[in-house]
Amino acid sequence: MQQNLSAKFNLKPATLAVLIQCAALLSVLCVTWAIYWLMAIIFNLDLTYPIFTLVLLQALFAAFFSYLSGMATWWRWIHLGFPMIVWAMSILNIPNTFYLIGFIVTLSLYWTTFRTQVPFFPSRPVIWEQVLSLLPQNMPIRLIDIGSGLGDLSMCVAKARPESLIEGIEIAPLPWLVSVVRAKFKRSSAVFKFGDYHALDFANYDVIFAYLSPAAMQALWQKAQVEMRTGTLLISYEFEIENVPPTQVIKQRHHEKSLYMWKIK
Numbered sequence: 666m667q668q669n670l671s672a673k674f675n676l677k678p679a680t681l682a683v684l685i686q687c688a689a690l691l692s693v694l695c696v697t698w699a700i701y702w703l704m705a706i707i708f709n710l711d712l713t714y715p716i717f718t719l720v721l722l723q724a725l726f727a728a729f730f731s732y733l734s735g736m737a738t739w740w741r742w743i744h745l746g747f748p749m750i751v752w753a754m755s756i757l758n759i760p761n762t763f764y765l766i767g768f769i770v771t772l773s774l775y776w777t778t779f780r781t782q783v784p785f786f787p788s789r790p791v792i793w794e795q796v797l798s799l800l801p802q803n804m805p806i807r808l809i810d811i812g813s814g815l816g817d818l819s820m821c822v823a824k825a826r827p828e829s830l831i832e833g834i835e836i837a838p839l840p841w842l843v844s845v846v847r848a849k850f851k852r853s854s855a856v857f858k859f860g861d862y863h864a865l866d867f868a869n870y871d872v873i874f875a876y877l878s879p880a881a882m883q884a885l886w887q888k889a890q891v892e893m894r895t896g897t898l899l900i901s902y903e904f905e906i907e908n909v910p911p912t913q914v915i916k917q918r919h920h921e922k923s924l925y926m927w928k929i930k
């Protein structure tokens with residue numbers, strides 16, 4: 666019964682999520698109306714529902730539909746929590762400015778995630794050190810972090826390899842702005858561009874670092890195969906490329922996530 670509707674109808678997960686909440690709302694209306702009329706006809710009872718019951722029903726229907734439509738497990742928790750959080754916030758009388766600021770910050774961080782399906786999530790210093798260990802030594806290199814977030818990886822590499830040209834490109838405006846300001850304050854030689862990495866020519870780089878998402882990996886590999894030069898490196902943290910065995914894997918201690926490296930042939 667469970668189907669991946671997102672793939673079947675070529676829907677973005679966020680679009681499917683909105684449709685699921687709408688379907689849950691319709692179901693809540695149908696079920697509550699049906700029970701209301703049954704109670705009225707059989708027991709002559711004028712039933713009223715506590716608001717929390719309606720919110721809980723909405724959450725449960727949405728989580729169930731999310732399961733049926735084959736969305737990733739974490740979407741079920743989002744669907745379950747969303748109606749309850751909206752309800753809780755509506756009774757807390759929070760000033761409107763709070764929502765406006767929250768909306769602007771979230772939009773500048775995640776507004777592109779809808780299209781790219783790659784959310785912002787920073788990597789950790791241990792990963793930057795492992796990336797450094799994979800880089801070609803004794804020669805200047807040109808490296809770019811595609812989806813550079815707050816810029817930490819690029820700044821770390823730029824510090825360790827001052828002879829090299831280290832860049833980052835970021836599509837979301839807030840992280841990009843933060844990375845530029847941080848690079849100025851830290852006097853880092855890392856250069857941060859605002860834009861979409863799809864517009865880059867990978868032939869200009871010796872190393873491409875990516876910490877993206879499973880949704881982006883196949884297209885990334887196709888671009889890398891067409892554009893990257895022989896002997897250059899594609900490095901990905903956490904996400905593998907289906908059916909493309911990496912040249913080297915660095916496993917993380919106490920962690921299932923790994924760092925993958927492909928040497929382009």
Ligand SMILES: C[S@@+](CC[C@H](N)C(=O)[O-])C[C@H]1O[C@@H](n2cnc3c(N)ncnc32)[C@H](O)[C@@H]1O
Pocket residue numbers: 777781783784785786787788789810811812813814815816817818834835836837840860861862863875876877
């Ligand atoms: C998981 S974060 C990784 C951040 C950083 N590379 C790090 O290691 O800390 C992925 C980042 O890629 C950005 N991104 C997603 N698609 C992109 C694209 N097509 N072009 C440029 N940046 C993109 C997102 O906005 C997000 O900030």
